[in-house]
Amino acid sequence: MQLKVQYYALMREQAGRSEEMLETAAATPADLYVELTSRYRFTLTREQLKVAVNSEFSDWSRRLAAGDAVVFIPPVAGG
Amino acid sequence: MQLKVQYYALMREQAGRSEEMLETAAATPADLYVELTSRYRFTLTREQLKVAVNSEFSDWSRRLAAGDAVVFIPPVAGG
């Protein structure tokens, strides 16, 4: 299944890219984060993140579908 | 004893003047307000007012001295 993943802020720097198309067997955002953390050594734990799928906040256990756009959201700091 | 009295807002309109030099025997602002109310028929009661002498808030029982400037202060409404 192919997914689009976008990276922001610290995770963008750690992944070394701002987005990518990814071939993955991950069924949920939680699975996907485990997979990507082993690849990019993200320092943020899942408990520190939120996740968005197709530009809306999502559960970590949502079933991902081909073509979904996933964003892991580090602790925010606006203003 | 001569005093200067200044009038603002509703009291200026009721007195028909914004200030005057006044020859009076009033010993305190309280006495002076009784005297002026009988002359100008001010509608505000003393309980609704504050009083200033020489541009500082004052007690109603302060002893007035020749040359003092007295202002009766109607309920304020800034902003």
Added chain:
Amino acid sequence: MRFRFTSTAIDTAQARRQLLDQGAGGYVSFEGWVRDFNEGQEVTRLEYEAFQELAVKEGERIVAEALQRFPVRQALCIHRIGNLDLSDMAVWVGVSAVHRGEAFDACRHIIDEVKHRVPIWKKEHYRSGDSGWVNCERCAAAPHHDSASHSMHK
């Protein structure tokens, strides 16, 4: 000088520049605008009048108290006097602070105190043709209905 009067439009951009501070992370400002409706009457314009000598002293005291009471950097209040139309700005308060919470608290404290303590009065002119000094007319209406000068007041 942290409290002043102006008889022309309040220059908020210039006032804000007085509060700039590289250590400040938050800035809160309040503007009081002339509203078209007050206590059941359609308002068409306002007149503001102040006992300026005392008002400036009392205004300065209020801002100084706020600077003592809240950990803020800078604060300033400017009040307009004279004739104002609908939507005109009657008063402006600005506060800069390290953290935003204190800027909100201090700004609100200053405008609340100014409205209660500073000798400023406003006369509202109504669409009906009536007019009245706010906070003075209603409470004063009862005791004397015989005064000729009352004809235009509510």
Added chain:
Amino acid sequence: MRFRFTSTAIDTAQARRQLLDQGAGGYVSFEGWVRDFNEGQEVTRLEYEAFQELAVKEGERIVAEALQRFPVRQALCIHRIGNLDLSDMAVWVGVSAVHRGEAFDACRHIIDEVKHRVPIWKKEHYRSGDSGWVNCERCAAAPHHDSASHSMHK
């Protein structure tokens, strides 16, 4: 549109005009400024980055909630992104209301929620030469000290 981003200086005069309302008697605005000091470090500049698609939706929700929750007339929030220097304005919130109390409450609510909920991040650059993503570095520092990409982060 009651929440938007800009990559150039926030035009507060233009934003304020959107909130003018003849029924409003009070107007409160908040500005977040780049401060020269944060958590023990001297800051020299900031970078703001946003997940704009979601951030705009969440920002709009926050302002809409405030308009429902508080009896205010108009409200608007604008957030800057990109590189900012000391004293630059990072975010602006404006609220007009019939009464000032509600304007203060709604303005504060909006900025508090924006800071907690909207996906925006800032990277601080320090006089020491270090830099760090606020709220991300400290909590992330413990688990992995082996990553090469950490060299410039605190």
